[in-house]
Amino acid sequence: QKEVEQDPGPLSVPEGAIVSLNCTYSNSAFQYFMWYRQYSRKGPELLMYTYSSGNKEDGRFTAQVDKSSKYISLFIRDSQPSDSATYLCAMWGSGSARQLTFGSGTQLTVLP
């Protein structure tokens, strides 16, 4: 079993929809959680960085962390065609979790 599981999709939604992307993890030592966005044939760019359980909002993006369930989510409101990309969750912590560990990525297409 992978330490970080992420549904690879692909996920297609109409423009304006609310998108929910999710990751689950098994190592309770993970403490810091990130979401990266990767356009085709480009390097990943950092979207969101969270530490504590709860929600963090940045414009149309909301990152949610539930440490008790070992579950993180990224919500995209009013999705746009420019949001079409692969979204990677990543996490690290202390001890056995010191190395940044990535999910396999979810491919999202927002249809105009």
Place this chain on the structure above:
Amino acid sequence: DGGITQSPKYLFRKEGQNVTLSCEQNLNHDAMYWYRQDPGQGLRLIYYSQIVNDFQKGDIAEGYSVSREKKESFPLTVTSAQKNPTAFYLCASSSTGTDTQYFGPGTRLTVL
């Protein structure tokens, strides 16, 4: 502009040849990383370096070598011992060994 540059963007190699991928950063980051990305498998760590003249193997170091003679530079050599080198290679850096990682644009290597 501060950032991470990788060159070349595309690289073709014949079987049995070694090839070196360049990674340079002007962010004054101490730590640098090399990842390999294959479809559906997310990012896998090849090598990382937290300080000049020191580096450690990641999860898939076999068939690869690195050097870290300067803080700004972390070149990766893909040797002929790497059995399946065709992939997208990403370089990243962070201000410490455990801080947020920022990625370069990537090099796509194809072995003919």
